Amino acid sequence: MSQTDRTVKQTRTRPLRIALLGCGVVGTAVARLLTDNAGDLTARIGCPLEIVGVAVRRPDKNRSETGVDASLFTTDAEELVTRADVVIEVIGGIEPARSLILAAMKHGASVVTANKALLAEDGPRLYQAAQECDVDLYYEASVAGAIPLLRPLRESLVGDDVRRILGIVNGTTNYVLDKMDTTGAGFGDAVEQAQALGYAEADPTADVEGFDAAAKAAILASLAFHTRVGAKDVYREGITDVSAADIRAAREMDCVVKLLAICERIPSSGGGDSKGGGDSKGGGDSKAGNDSAGGISVRVHPAMIPRTHPLAGVREAFNAVFVEAESAGQLMFYGQGAGGDPTASAILGDVVAVARHKVVGGRGPGESTYQELPILSMGQAMTRYHISLDVADRPGVLAQVALAFAEHNVSIETVRQQLLSPDPDSPDEGRASLVVVTHTASDAALSATVDALAALSTVRAVTSVMRVEGE
Amino acid sequence: MSQTDRTVKQTRTRPLRIALLGCGVVGTAVARLLTDNAGDLTARIGCPLEIVGVAVRRPDKNRSETGVDASLFTTDAEELVTRADVVIEVIGGIEPARSLILAAMKHGASVVTANKALLAEDGPRLYQAAQECDVDLYYEASVAGAIPLLRPLRESLVGDDVRRILGIVNGTTNYVLDKMDTTGAGFGDAVEQAQALGYAEADPTADVEGFDAAAKAAILASLAFHTRVGAKDVYREGITDVSAADIRAAREMDCVVKLLAICERIPSSGGGDSKGGGDSKGGGDSKAGNDSAGGISVRVHPAMIPRTHPLAGVREAFNAVFVEAESAGQLMFYGQGAGGDPTASAILGDVVAVARHKVVGGRGPGESTYQELPILSMGQAMTRYHISLDVADRPGVLAQVALAFAEHNVSIETVRQQLLSPDPDSPDEGRASLVVVTHTASDAALSATVDALAALSTVRAVTSVMRVEGE
Numbered sequence: 041m042s043q044t045d046r047t048v049k050q051t052r053t054r055p056l057r058i059a060l061l062g063c064g065v066v067g068t069a070v071a072r073l074l075t076d077n078a079g080d081l082t083a084r085i086g087c088p089l090e091i092v093g094v095a096v097r098r099p100d101k102n103r104s105e106t107g108v109d110a111s112l113f114t115t116d117a118e119e120l121v122t123r124a125d126v127v128i129e130v131i132g133g134i135e136p137a138r139s140l141i142l143a144a145m146k147h148g149a150s151v152v153t154a155n156k157a158l159l160a161e162d163g164p165r166l167y168q169a170a171q172e173c174d175v176d177l178y179y180e181a182s183v184a185g186a187i188p189l190l191r192p193l194r195e196s197l198v199g200d201d202v203r204r205i206l207g208i209v210n211g212t213t214n215y216v217l218d219k220m221d222t223t224g225a226g227f228g229d230a231v232e233q234a235q236a237l238g239y240a241e242a243d244p245t246a247d248v249e250g251f252d253a254a255a256k257a258a259i260l261a262s263l264a265f266h267t268r269v270g271a272k273d274v275y276r277e278g279i280t281d282v283s284a285a286d287i288r289a290a291r292e293m294d295c296v297v298k299l300l301a302i303c304e305r306i307p308s309s310g311g312g313d314s315k316g317g318g319d320s321k322g323g324g325d326s327k328a329g330n331d332s333a334g335g336i337s338v339r340v341h342p343a344m345i346p347r348t349h350p351l352a353g354v355r356e357a358f359n360a361v362f363v364e365a366e367s368a369g370q371l372m373f374y375g376q377g378a379g380g381d382p383t384a385s386a387i388l389g390d391v392v393a394v395a396r397h398k399v400v401g402g403r404g405p406g407e408s409t410y411q412e413l414p415i416l417s418m419g420q421a422m423t424r425y426h427i428s429l430d431v432a433d434r435p436g437v438l439a440q441v442a443l444a445f446a447e448h449n450v451s452i453e454t455v456r457q458q459l460l461s462p463d464p465d466s467p468d469e470g471r472a473s474l475v476v477v478t479h480t481a482s483d484a485a486l487s488a489t490v491d492a493l494a495a496l497s498t499v500r501a502v503t504s505v506m507r508v509e510g511e
Numbered sequence: 512m513s514q515t516d517r518t519v520k521q522t523r524t525r526p527l528r529i530a531l532l533g534c535g536v537v538g539t540a541v542a543r544l545l546t547d548n549a550g551d552l553t554a555r556i557g558c559p560l561e562i563v564g565v566a567v568r569r570p571d572k573n574r575s576e577t578g579v580d581a582s583l584f585t586t587d588a589e590e591l592v593t594r595a596d597v598v599i600e601v602i603g604g605i606e607p608a609r610s611l612i613l614a615a616m617k618h619g620a621s622v623v624t625a626n627k628a629l630l631a632e633d634g635p636r637l638y639q640a641a642q643e644c645d646v647d648l649y650y651e652a653s654v655a656g657a658i659p660l661l662r663p664l665r666e667s668l669v670g671d672d673v674r675r676i677l678g679i680v681n682g683t684t685n686y687v688l689d690k691m692d693t694t695g696a697g698f699g700d701a702v703e704q705a706q707a708l709g710y711a712e713a714d715p716t717a718d719v720e721g722f723d724a725a726a727k728a729a730i731l732a733s734l735a736f737h738t739r740v741g742a743k744d745v746y747r748e749g750i751t752d753v754s755a756a757d758i759r760a761a762r763e764m765d766c767v768v769k770l771l772a773i774c775e776r777i778p779s780s781g782g783g784d785s786k787g788g789g790d791s792k793g794g795g796d797s798k799a800g801n802d803s804a805g806g807i808s809v810r811v812h813p814a815m816i817p818r819t820h821p822l823a824g825v826r827e828a829f830n831a832v833f834v835e836a837e838s839a840g841q842l843m844f845y846g847q848g849a850g851g852d853p854t855a856s857a858i859l860g861d862v863v864a865v866a867r868h869k870v871v872g873g874r875g876p877g878e879s880t881y882q883e884l885p886i887l888s889m890g891q892a893m894t895r896y897h898i899s900l901d902v903a904d905r906p907g908v909l910a911q912v913a914l915a916f917a918e919h920n921v922s923i924e925t926v927r928q929q930l931l932s933p934d935p936d937s938p939d940e941g942r943a944s945l946v947v948v949t950h951t952a953s954d955a956a957l958s959a960t961v962d963a964l965a966a967l968s969t970v971r972a973v974t975s976v977m978r979v980e981g982e
Contacts, residue, residue, distance in 0.1 A: 073670070073838060083881040084669055084737070180667060186839035188659075188667030196651060196659030198555050199544070199859020266555070350845060353824060367544060367856035368657035368846065374821060375842035385838035388670020393876075402873015405864075410554040 055090035056395050059124035059149070061117055061140055062131035063096045066154060066181075068106050069380035070128060070387050075107030081388075085395045093120040095131075095140075122147045125398055126391060129153040134161055141166060145173040150394035152387055154181035160255035160271035163262065167407040176397055176404050178390035183256040184209050184359045186382030187375035188389070193263045193363070194405060201366040202264040206345075206510060207301040209256040211357035211377045212247035213279050215239045217297050217342070218355050220287045227282060239357050249278035250299065250340040257301035260361075261338040264303055266411040269338055275418040277341035286342075286504050289428055289475070293508075295344035296352045300509055302341075305413070306422055308334030335414035337421040344426055345510035352510075362510075419484030424453070424511075426477050428504040429493060433459060433470030437498045441474060444496065448489040451479040463500075471500065477508065526561035527866050530595035530620070532588055532611055533602035534567045537625060537652075539577050540855035541599060545862075546578030552859075556866045564591040566602075566611075593618045596869055597862060600624040605632055612637060616644040621865035623858055625652035631726035631742035634733065638878040647868055647875050649861035654727040655680050655830045657853030658846035659860070664734045664834070665876060672837040673735040676774040677816075677980060680727040682828035682848045683718035684750050684770040686710045688813070689826050691758045692767055698753060710828050720749035721770065721811040728772035731832070732809040735774055737882040740809055746889040748812035757813075757975050760899055760946070764979075766815035767823045771980055773812075776884070777893055779805030806885035808892040815897055816981035823981075833981075890955030895924070895982075897948050898961060899975040904930060904941030908969045912945060915967065919960040922950040934971075942971065948979065 058074065060067055074081070074091060082088045094108055095117035103113065114120055117136065121127050121144035129144075129151060131137045137158050141151050151170070153159070159166065159182055170177035180190045184207070193202070208214050212234055219230040231248065234240035246252050254274040261269040279299050290297045345352055350372045354360040359377030364370055376382040397403055431437050438457065445452050460471040478486060494502050529545065531538055545552070545562060553559045565579055566588035574584065585591055588607065592598050592615035600615075600622060602608045608629050612622050622641070624630070630637065630653055641648035651661045655678070664673070679685050683705055690701040702719065705711035717723050725745040732740040750770050761768045816823055821843045825831040830848030835841055847853040868874055902908050909928065916923050931942040949957060965973050 069838070077670075077672070080672070080882075081670065084879060186836075187842060188663035191667050192659035192663060195864055196662050196857065196860040198863045199548075199552065199861075200856040201548070201551070350824070353821070365657075365856060367540070367852040367859070369850075369853050371658060371844075371846035373842075373844060376840045379840075381838040382840050385671040385836060386667065388838070389667040390670075392669040393666055396876055397873065400873065402868065402871065405867055408555060411551075 055088040056085070056125045056398055057092040057123060058089050058391070059092055059120045059127045059144070060094045061120070061127060061129045061137070063094050063103060063106065063113075064130065065380040066383045066387070067094070067130045068103065069384035070130065071106035071108050073384050073388055081392065084392055085399060087395065087399045089395065092124055095120050118143065121149060124149045126394055127151050128387060128391065129155060130387070131155075132157065134158055138162060138166070142169055145169050145175050145177070148173065148175060150176035150178070150398065152178045152390040152394060154179065154383055154387060156182040156252070156255040156259060160258040163259070163270070163407070164268050164409070171406050174403065176394040178394055178404065179259075180390050181383045181386035183259050184361055184373070185375070185377040185379065186385045187359060187361065187373050187377065188386070189361055189373050190259070190263060192373065193260065197363070197365055197368060198405070200368050202363060203305050203366060204364045205260050205264055205301070205303040205361060206351060207256070207260065207361040208298055208351055208354050208359050209301045209361065209377060210247055210253045210299060211359055212240045212244060213253070213299040214354065214359070215357040216248070217279060217282065217299065220282070220284065221291070221296055224284060226284050227280065248280055250276045253299060253301045253340040257303060257338050257340050260301065261303035261336060262407065262409070265305065265336050265413055266408045267336060267413045267415070268409045269336070269415060273338060273415045275339035275341070275421070279342050282342050283504070286506055289426065289504050289506070290344045293344060293426065293477070294347050295508070296347055297342050297344055297506065298351060298354075299340065300343050300345075302337065302339050302509065304337045304421070306334055306337055306416060306420070335416045335420075337416045339418060339421060341507060343507040343509040345508075349510040419482060419487070421483045422480050423483055423486065424478050424480050424508040425486045425490070426475070426504070426506045426508050427490060427493070427502065429474040429476070429499050430460070430501040430503050431472050431474050432498045432500060433472040434498060437472070438474070440496055440498055441476070441493060444492040445476070445478070445489055448485045448492065450481045450485050450489050453477045453479050473503070526559040527556070527596045527869055528563040528594060529560050529862070530563055530591045530598045530615070531565045532591070532598060532600045532608070534565050534574060534577065535601065536851040537854045537858070538565070538601045539574065540851035541601065541858050542577035542579050544855050544859055552863065555863050556870060558866065558870045560866065563595055566591050589614065592620060595620045597865055598622050599858060599862065600626060601858070602626075603628065605629055609633060609637070613640055616640050616646050616648070619644065619646060621647035621649070621869065623649045623861040623865060625650065625854055625858060627653040627723070627726040627730060631729040634730070634741070634878070635739050635880070642877050645874065647865040649865055649875065651861050652854045652857035654730050655832060655844070656846070656848040656850065657856045658830060658832065658844050658848065659857070660832055660844050661730070661734060663844065664731065668834070668836055668839060669876070671839050673834060674776050674837060675835045676731050676735055676772070676832060677822060678727070678731065678772040678832035679769055679822060679825050679830050680772045680832065680848060681718055681724045681770060682830055683711045683715060684724070685825065685830070686828040687719070688750060688753065688768050688770065691753070691755065692762070695755060697755045698751065719751055721747045724770060724772045724811045728774060728809050728811050731772065732774035732807060733878065733880070736776065736807050736884050737879045738807060738884045738886070739880045740807070740886060744809060744886045746810035746812070746892070750813050753813050754975070757977055760897065760975050761815045761977070764815060764897065764948070765818050766979070767818055768813055768815055768977065769822060769825075770811065771814050771816070773808065773810050773980065775808045775892070777805055777808055777887060777891070806887045806891075808887045810889060810892060812978060814978040814980040816979070820981040890953060890958070892954045893951050894954055894957065895949050895951050895979040896957045896961070897946070897975070897977045897979050898964070898973065900945040900947070900964060900970050901931070901972040901974050902943050902945050903969045903971060904943040905969060908943070909945070911967055911969055912947070912964065915963040916947070916949070916960055919956045919963065921952045921956050921960050924948045924950050944974070
């Protein structure tokens with residue numbers, strides 16, 4: 041018979057013991073929801089939950105808004121995790137979070153975490169530990185806060201093949217870029233506005249340099265491509281170099297600049313798809329630079345996207361993730377990517393899931409890495425460039441520029457030329473701006489083209505270079 | 512200990528037996544994907560799948576595009592379901608689909624179906640049968656095709672409280688309304704265009720009269736509110752009465768007209784929320800018509816929504832569902848709602864899920880109806896109206912109109928008056944148009960107001976009445 045035996049069917053009456061590690065903004069929201077919604081959660085799980093402890097650094101602080109009995113706050117997280125059925129980790133960072141999660145699983149607890157940094161750094165070790173301990177490790181809140189995204193990727197799309205993910209997964213940078221777009225503000229001013237409104241930290245490095253988005257890209261790519269991808273595998277460029285001129289250039293193209301987390305399946309250059317793996321790593325020996333051995337490209341960088349693209353309308357600090365799959369076609373998931381309550385919503389959903397498993401048996405699907413696709417270098421990524429040049433207005437300049445593209449086998453989609461007012465330092469020489477948008481080519485070829493353009497005597501300056509995505 | 516015993520842990524080697532019922536557009540896509548992606552599916556499930564039969568009406572038809580061995584086609588669906596581990600039902604309609612699904616479950620098979628009509632008609636009976644037979648019944652494809660929506664609602668948001676769902680869940684009507692908006696076409700012409708492109712059936716009744724959307728609304732409301740909601744509980748108005756004038760009126764308001772499936776939690780009028788149930792059914796004795804006993808409103812009707820609303824940008828035959836939850840805030844899910852491949856993607860995701868359960872044990876979460884919230888009548892729904900009137904341009908008309916609203920306790924948000932050219936039949940009387948947008952009130956009060964307006968001697972005609980949602 042195909043049915044499996046399941047020894048535990050009855051609804052249990054002894055409460056499931058919940059340990060909460062960390063009680064900052066998210067932890068406070070989680071504790072409050074666990075307390076306020078106890079009745080509904082019991083009905084949905086089939087068993088009551090009982091908070092058996094909350095690990096914090098300062099147990100004496102007034103945390104009455106959590107609704108948690110003051111006696112349950114403790115500094116001894118190591119002890120707490122040994123007496124829980126479900127551990128919720130919202131401390132963040134690598135240690136002590138990792139050790140606590142591993143200890144909890146060893147003691148038979150399922151774990152719910154929002155810790156993107158840890159998952160991107162050491163996910164495979166945690167997934168394996170969960171499997172060995174026969175417990176769940178759920179982490180929906182680690183990417184795009186409240187937006188149900190990981191479960192859809194891992195479960196709903198598991199019968200399909202994901203081709204590409206384009207994600208706005210960092211609210212801070214989206215807020216900054218949105219302000220730059222709508223108000224014309226420069227980067228520094230926009231960051232100050234974001235800080236004033238609480239959308240950016242005092243030290244915004246993790247957000248504006250793309251570290252946060254890169255960790256999320258690693259998690260998304262791992263799930264989408266059944267391949268181990270860590271934060272170190274992700275090419276990363278932040279938004280600190282995005283200028284008001286770049287934003288204006290995007291507007292002129294009817295585009296908008298977004299910081300995108302991109303996870304992309306790149307078929308091998310023969311046109312066939314190296315699906316199922318393969319050990320080819322090459323492409324480096326290609327003169328044209330357009331060849332690719334096939335694999336996946338995982339990267340975070342600012343890019344222009346057309347204003348007609350569904351992601352272009354994602355304003356303020358919202359997040360959205362656009363997914364293209366072989367059969368499903370184009371999908372988009374949109375919502376709030378951060379904040380106490382939205383993140384707590386995702387965590388509570390995971391808590392209900394893992395608690396149900398504790399009650400009726402079974403585990404959620406484990407992470408699969410069976411495809412182990414090669415991770416391509418940034419040079420092998422296939423993308424398009426938007427390049428603005430300040431050139432001398434002389435006969436033959438356009439031909440020279442076009443030749444530089446041709447020599448690198450980069451095909452030009454459009455060129456727009458505009459006369460500029462003369463340079464005060466050399467008032468006799470005419471100036472023009474050239475805006476070139478390319479067709480898709482390898483990033484290495486595009487980058488080499490830009491270097492060659494910069495070296496041309498007729499090119500006074502390369503004023504803006506930006507990738508174009510979303511078509 | 513809280514851990515449950517699980518007797519089946521090893522990866523099984525005997526294939527799981529798949530029976531496919533129906534081989535139309537969706538069934539063909541499912542069969543082809545099962546065949547083409549066999550390797551990936553085996554890796555993701557931990558066990559190979561084997562198609563043991565495809566039930567069709569005409570087994571001799573050439574179906575080589577499915578990749579399924581011709582000998583596997585059979586007309587004997589009753590026999591087929593007795594020898595499968597997983598049954599995929601894509602016949603549609605009530606019978607024989609229902610009997611086959613029930614028989615399959617009795618024989619221990621888990622069932623994956625895309626049958627919204629059956630679920631909306633008799634869902635609770637099927638859910639109960641699944642529970643009694645200890646098998647899974649999954650139906651992601653029944654609402655909004657490829658968009659992962661039911662799993663997020665049932666699992667990701669299960670720790671949260673859904674307040675409202677606004678869904679564009681019927682691609683045909685969205686295509687028709689989009690064409691009316693963008694080209695100014697009338698309803699009939701737009702339907703003909705949709706038919707020519709294959710977006711509408713030769714008999715488009717099920718779509719344009721809102722039956723399809725109503726079935727989906729019932730499924731969504733059941734999951735969102737843990738309450739039994741059937742198609743018969745859903746108030747339904749189609750789009751056949753939407754005129755080019757309505758569309759123009761919406762444009763003037765910077766709105767767009769969409770056919771919305773709305774599932775809404777309405778707190779009791781005391782301001783408190785009757786969460787957790789209650790047996791109050793009233794509201795009918797209220798003079799003001801603004802009182803509500805609390806409960807849920809589930810309805811399908813055309814409505815104006817602001818062009819700034821995320822749903823307004825959903826073009827052509829795309830679907831999107833906007834969800835507001837207590838903690839998660841606003842979420843949106845967007846994608847293709849129909850078509851062979853997108854629907855097959857959702858079905859395959861479900862197949863992998865239920866097959867994994869067959870391999871490692873456990874079942875997906877069952878449907879819960881513990882809240883059993885009262886389902887409110889359309890009169891009790893809280894909404895806003897946009898009303899266009901053709902009135903005589905005489906002193907006191909506006910006062911008369913305003914009085915009609917006040918007498919029904921409906922508060923006016925804006926009034927816009929515009930002089931019209933005289934009626935050729937009574938050229939001496941001035942005419943004006945009045946456009947009134949109300950604040951939120953019960954649909955009964957709004958509807959009574961419209962009746963009262965129509966009876967005023969100074970009102971020459973009520974030219975357009977449309978609900979306004981999305982704010």
